[in-house]
Amino acid sequence: MEGAGVVTAVGEGVRDLKVGRHVAYAGPIGAYAKERLIAADRVVKIPAGVSDETAAAIMLKGMTAQYLLRRTYKVGRETTLLFHAAAGGVGLIACQWAASLGATVIGTVGSAGKALIARAHGCSHVINTREEDLVAKVKDYTKGRGVDVVYDSIGKDTFPASLDCLKPLGMWVSFGQASGPVPPFKITLLSQKGSLFATRPSLGSYTETRKDLVATANDLFDVIAKGKVKIAANQSYPLAEAERAHRDLEARLTTGSTLLIP
Ligand SMILES: NC(=O)c1ccc[n+]([C@@H]2O[C@H](COP(=O)([O-])OP(=O)(O)OC[C@H]3O[C@@H](n4cnc5c(N)ncnc54)[C@H](OP(=O)(O)O)[C@@H]3O)[C@@H](O)[C@H]2O)c1
Structure with missing residues (x-):
């Protein structure tokens, strides 16, 4: 691309x-x-x-970070966000950018080495999802509230856990599917989990x-x-x-x- x-x-x-x-x-x-x-x-x-x-x-990766942080959800000082694959291509750009906007960034990674890299690129907290419980750690870091927005490029493996990381009225941004597509789900799931917003954006639009x-x-x-x-x-x-x-x-x-x- x-x-x-x-x-x-x-x-x-x-x-x-x-x-x-x-x-x-x-x-x-x-x-x-x-x-x-x-x-x-x-x-x-x-x-x-x-x-x-x-x-x-x-x-592709940087312009994606731009629209995710500046347009899909307007990230600012008050924002606490979860960014999956924080040490990846989109991830490293987006986490630095979000931190520069004053946001609190929680990143997920798949190894201890990647955790160090994510921390050095804007993440205040890093969760190694191969070893730690994603939802429990996010709740820990947010004093039980959950985050304002989840940026999820993993897809299958992080669904529906990503929804459980959000606070009420939070936004789930499903922008990729590195582990496979998100399975079909009932829209009522969004109301059950706190009147959530969901979007599946692409850079092309x-x-x-x-x-x-x-x-x-x-x-x-x-x-x-x-x-x-x-x-x-x-x-x-x-x-x-x-x-x-x-x-x-x-x-x-x-x-x-x-x-x-x-
Ligand atoms: N919608 C859009 O506009 C748009 C634009 C650009 C890219 N994307 C999408 O954004 C995602 C990130 O792109 P990228 O180029 O920056 O890739 P990347 O994040 O550098 O690489 C993918 C990462 O996903 C994580 N992952 C978790 N489960 C995985 C699995 N089962 N198989 C493979 N990887 C897995 C891995 O990180 P850990 O080991 O740390 O978990 C891996 O390094 C891709 O899904 C891409 O298609 C979407």
């Missing part, structure tokens, strides 16, 4: 992009390539000071217009320029070894962002 590179040719009528410009994008699918053809209004210019590698590591795409990307580049979010592109593989990258991701061995270099 996401990538960065240099413009080698432009189509007729394209005025604001020139050959040689460094650009990046988050969709449509097709980034596993050395060269690609892409609509000019879907790419953004990479600002000075940001490398192609960093841009490739953040476009939040950046459908050129205006939204540019605003989202600019907000992301801005927090990076100000040093509020540091980018951890922790793994890099030759594009020809994409299979190995997928195996490592599936085995939960990666942290932060992963790059494929053509």
